[in-house]
Amino acid sequence: MAHKDLHDEPFEESTIAKLEIFEDYAQAWIPTFVIQGVPTICIFDFFSGTGYDKNSIAGSPIRILEKIKEQIGHIFQKKVKVKVYLNEFEPNKKEQKKFELLQKACSEYLEINKDVKRAIEIKYFNEDFEELFPKLIEEIKRFPSLVYLDQNGIKFLSDKYLMELEKTNQTDFLYFVSASYFWRFGNSKEFKEHLDIDMAAAKQDPYKFIHRNIIEQLRKKLPSKTKLKLYPFSLKKGANIHGIIFGASHPRAVDKFLKIAWGRNPINGDANFDIDDDSNKRQLDMFSDKKLTKIEEFKESLRKKVLAREIINNFDALNFVYEEGHIGKPASECLKEMKKKGEIDYDSMSPLVTYENVYKKHKKIDYK
């Protein structure tokens, strides 16, 4: 399947949105470990590109270095070793020009930013992901790792790699997937060899949900006791839908990603467009059937679960929040409303549905 080369043109809006999510996550991820003084952390960018686009807009590797620079004081103070692994490879090309550009861009950045140069150990690779991943997986597993898989297409989302990442317990990863390819080619033999998705099931929903649907199916493939959580962020690019798949097993990572995603789109938290047509739902007048927005629907199902005593405290509530890909705010609003109406009571000013209260302070309150 032919791919258009991302680096032949200036980055498009949806590419920049993707890169911003990548960098926002690095910005949240790096200090988590640095402030704890974890001895070594690793960042892997397996599909690094050239460093910059045609208009000198930074790509993922430069953005990673910039996020490290933001934490440089803490990194030195806590003596954290930051290992950065950058790979770029053009299959079927003798001359590896993009790899050369990548090395040049990063070396120049590090010459200007000598503090970053001193703080990190950087390794460049010019290998096919297929060969490199098995070589680096032990390193990924050994240290807290952030892994970017900004592939063209979908090929490297196959079980071979995803299931290896599933086995890690301190790795957070961000995949890029050209979800629209599934719609067009998902049933072909070539595709199924990489990733077997039930296209008949996926096509029951409109095309715009393709990225969400892929993730639902990937979740079903994971082992039953897995701790790995997967979340989508769909990116509309012209008529096509692409997207990010975020994966992590620690609730802290999930919390951070969901806050970034909802920060980017406070309407649905999982797309760079109004995927559920929520603005229309809000505008429906009193004579139309009122359809619930994504947030209203979530609040309603939380309310039902609390009334049915399936959710009896803030720990349950926060787990439900994460399961549903939401953040604590609408859950708190719903529970406060329920308290006001006399449907429940709890012994606190707020219902404490936050990561800090549940996982850091271990503060539990019952909803009676």
Ligand SMILES: C[S@@+](CC[C@H](N)C(=O)[O-])C[C@H]1O[C@@H](n2cnc3c(N)ncnc32)[C@H](O)[C@@H]1O
């Ligand atoms: C979507 S681009 C990555 C863009 C990059 N993250 C950036 O911000 O500029 C995918 C990159 O992967 C490279 N690539 C393609 N096939 C590859 C393979 N099998 N192994 C490693 N890299 C590959 C391409 O040359 C391309 O630069």
